[in-house]
Amino acid sequence: xxxxxxxxxxxxxxxxKSNLPKVLHKVCGKEMVNHVIDTMRAAGFEDVxxxxxxxxxxxxxxxxxxxxxxxxxxxxxxxxxxxxxxxDFLRGKKGTVAIFTGDAPLIRPETVDKLIKLHQEQKNSAxxxxxxIDNPHGYGRIIRQGEEVLKxxxxxxxxxxxxxxxxxxxxxxxFDIEDLxxxxxxxxxNNAQGEYYLTDVIGILKENHNKVGAxxxxxEETIGVNxxxxxxxxxxxxxxxxxxxxxDNGVTLIDPNTTYIGAEVEIGQDTIIYPNNIxxxxxxxxxxxxxxxxxxINCSIIEDEVSIQSSVILESRxxxxxxxxxxxxxxxxxxxxxxxxxxxxxxxxxxxIGDGTxxxxxxxxxxxxxxxxxxxxxxxxxxxxxGSHKYKxxxxxxxxxxxxxxxVSPVEVQEHSYIAAGSTITKEVPEGSLAxxxxxxxxxxxxxxxxxxxxxxxx
Numbered sequence: 001x002x003x004x005x006x007x008x009x010x011x012x013x014x015x016x017k018s019n020l021p022k023v024l025h026k027v028c029g030k031e032m033v034n035h036v037i038d039t040m041r042a043a044g045f046e047d048v049x050x051x052x053x054x055x056x057x058x059x060x061x062x063x064x065x066x067x068x069x070x071x072x073x074x075x076x077x078x079x080x081x082x083x084x085x086x087x088d089f090l091r092g093k094k095g096t097v098a099i100f101t102g103d104a105p106l107i108r109p110e111t112v113d114k115l116i117k118l119h120q121e122q123k124n125s126a127x128x129x130x131x132x133i134d135n136p137h138g139y140g141r142i143i144r145q146g147e148e149v150l151k152x153x154x155x156x157x158x159x160x161x162x163x164x165x166x167x168x169x170x171x172x173x174x175f176d177i178e179d180l181x182x183x184x185x186x187x188x189x190n191n192a193q194g195e196y197y198l199t200d201v202i203g204i205l206k207e208n209h210n211k212v213g214a215x216x217x218x219x220e221e222t223i224g225v226n227x228x229x230x231x232x233x234x235x236x237x238x239x240x241x242x243x244x245x246x247x248d249n250g251v252t253l254i255d256p257n258t259t260y261i262g263a264e265v266e267i268g269q270d271t272i273i274y275p276n277n278i279x280x281x282x283x284x285x286x287x288x289x290x291x292x293x294x295x296x297i298n299c300s301i302i303e304d305e306v307s308i309q310s311s312v313i314l315e316s317r318x319x320x321x322x323x324x325x326x327x328x329x330x331x332x333x334x335x336x337x338x339x340x341x342x343x344x345x346x347x348x349x350x351x352x353i354g355d356g357t358x359x360x361x362x363x364x365x366x367x368x369x370x371x372x373x374x375x376x377x378x379x380x381x382x383x384x385x386x387g388s389h390k391y392k393x394x395x396x397x398x399x400x401x402x403x404x405x406x407x408v409s410p411v412e413v414q415e416h417s418y419i420a421a422g423s424t425i426t427k428e429v430p431e432g433s434l435a436x437x438x439x440x441x442x443x444x445x446x447x448x449x450x451x452x453x454x455x456x457x458x459x
Contacts, residue, residue, distance in 0.1 A: 003095035003177065005045040008082050009033045009102030010053025010073040015227045021055035023102035024062050025231055028238045029262035029280050032225060033059065035105030037066045042109035043116070045098065049089045051082045078195030079171075080187045087184065090177055096120065098174045099198070104224045106237055107172065115215050116174055122147070125179040125210035126202060129170040131219040139168035140199060142214050149212040152199045167214070169199065170222035179210055238263070268304065286320070295325070303338070316348075319355065337372070349384075354397065367409065368393040377403035377421060384409045396431070 013022025023033035030038075033050065040048050048066070052059045053073040060070060071086035083099060090097060096116060100107065111129070119127035128149070130142045136155075141162050143150045152169050153162050183204040187196045202212055225231050242263060243256040250269035253259045258275040261267075265279050268287030273279075277291050281299035285291075289302060292309040301317045302308070308318075309325035315332035318324060321339040329347040336342060337355035347364045354372035359365065363376050366384040369392065380401050382393050393407050396415030401407075406424040413419065413429040420436040429435040448454050 003045075003093060003097060004047040004049065004090070005040045005098040005100065006071075006083060006086050006089070007033060007036050007040070007048065007050045007068075007100055007102050008079060009050050009059055010056075010082055010085075011076055011103075012054035013103070013226065016225070016231070017228070021059055022225065024055070024058060025225070027105050027225075027231070027235050027263075028242060028260075030105075030264065031062050032105040032234075033063060033102035034066060035263065036100055036102050036107065037063060037068060039105075039107055039109050039112060040098065040100070041066075043098075043112035049086055050102070051086050053082075077189065078193070079198035080184065080196030080200060081189075083180070083198055084184050084187070084196065087181065090181055093177050095177060096174050097177050097180060098172075100172045101224060103226070104172070104222060106223055106234060107221050111215075111217050111221055114217075115172075118213060118215050119174045122213045123211065124176075124213045125205045126173060126175045127213040127215060128152075128174075128202070129172040129222060130167050130214045130216050131170055131222050132167050132216050133219050134166065136166050136168045141165040142167040142169055144214070147213060149202065149206075149214045151206060152202050154199075167216060170217070171198075171224065172222065173198070175201070179205060183208075292325075300330075311342075351382075367391065368395065368407075370395045371397035371399065371415060373397055374399045374401070376401045377405065379404040380407070381405075382407045382409060 009023040011022060016022050024031045027035060037048055048068045049071055050063055050068050051071045051073050053076055056072060069089065071089055073082045073085040096119060098112060098116065115127060115129060138155050140152045140154045141158055143153055143162060143165065180201065183201045186204050187200055189196050205212055220237055223234055225234050239260065242261050243253055243259060246261060246267050247253055251267045252272040255275040259273055260278045262280045265283045267285045270287050271285055271289040273291045274293045276293045278296045283297050283300050285302040286304035288304055289306045294310045295308050297313045299315045300313045303318060303320040305321045306318050307323045311325035311328040313330040316330045316334040318336045319338035319340060322336055324342045325344065327344050328342045331349040333350040334348045335352045337353055337357065339356050340353055341358040341360055342348065343360035345362045346359050349366035351365050351368040351370065353370045356372050357370055357374040359376045362378045363380040365382045367390050368382050374395060383406050384390050391409035393409045394412040396413060398416045399413050400418045402419050402421030404422050405419050408424065408426045411425055411428065414431040416432045417429045418434045419425060420434065423435060423437040425435055425437055
């Protein structure tokens with residue numbers, strides 16, 4: 001395990017034009033800062049400190065599940081000042097600290113690992129990430145002598161010779177903790193912006209004859225987000241990575257360009273996903289499933305051999321071999337059993353549906369416990385709300401519910417019962433009974449003629 005990591009997450013991000021702190025904007029369903037925290041954890045860092053400032057409480061709320069600590073940068077006076085605000089976190093520690101930015105979510109754990117290993121192998125005081133690009137305009141240049149970095153020169157300060165250098169500073173570093181703390185005390189804000197820059201620490205280290213190295217990596221990994229357009233670019237890159245990972249693991253994506261899979265989704269082998277599916281949160285999809293076009297699945301568990309068509313499934317569980325849709329709506333806290341049928345225009349809300357039960361079309365089931373091998377006719381409604389409170393309905397195994405039935409909660413229908421079509425059930429139905437609850441049909445002959453309502457056909 002490595003010593004510790006700092007994540008810079010104090011800025012608001014003016015160019016992104018949002019009331020939400022920049023680092024909390026999501027890429028593939030996860031906040032950018034949480035992408036970076038998770039990358040640090042995957043690279044072996046247990047002790048992670050997030051430097052917060054603008055929107056500090058929001059950032060804390062979004063990251064507290066990651067078990068990080070915090071340092072507060074009340075005024076945003078540059079990257080060097082941000083690290084100064086974390087000096088108490090660093091004091092008394094020895095070894096290596098990694099410093100990354102909370103708005104650069106594309107960095108890979110293996111890249112962080114390579115950076116730290118190079119830093120330790122070369123016995124550097126500082127090692128930074130860099131990229132070599134064809135058009136380095138606007139970026140600070142890495143000026144080297146062999147493997148060693150001599151200095152970082154901002155674009156506006158480059159000589160003509162330095163402008164030809166294509167290696168740029170990525171703004172991500174690791175430092176010897178003691179050397180970093182000693183250098184921070186020497187930082188100055190004697191510049192046009194009146195800010196303290198972390199890049200100046202490199203110059204201070206070189207003045208003290210400390211060794212500085214750099215690891216070139218793909219530019220794509222170092223992209224920082226400063227605008228909505230850059231957020232979209234980052235989203236596309238990470239989505240392509242995620243989709244490739246699933247395809248490499250044996251998942252078929254008919255059209256990866258129109259398949260949106262969140263960063264924490266798990267999908268089993270031989271599942272087939274058609275275009276325009278959105279799979280979010282900590283969803284787990286089993287093997288041999290088929291997701292036909294135009295579904296949204298969020299924070300749900302889909303077991304093996306499930307078929308889903310054009311439906312919405314939220315925070316629920318779908319059992320093995322079940323079919324859902326088209327146009328079904330499975331609302332949170334629902335559990336659908338195995339080999340069950342949830343058909344078109346069916347809504348399930350906070351209910352359990354037993355194995356083998358068929359809810360084929362145009363039905364609403366809310367706040368209910370439904371047993372095994374039941375059958376719901378078209379147009380059935382569980383009337384779970386009286387305008388003030390919601391109540392539960394219980395339905396036993398092997399119950400047949402006729403079309404256009406209302407089950408007025410709280411009510412229980414015991415197993416092996418039948419309910420006649422068009423009934424409104426308000427009382428318990430005993431086991432093995434037939435319940436009918438509708439008015440007797442009365443035919444009044446000749447009524448239309450007597451009322452003068454008979455329509456004559458055109459000759």
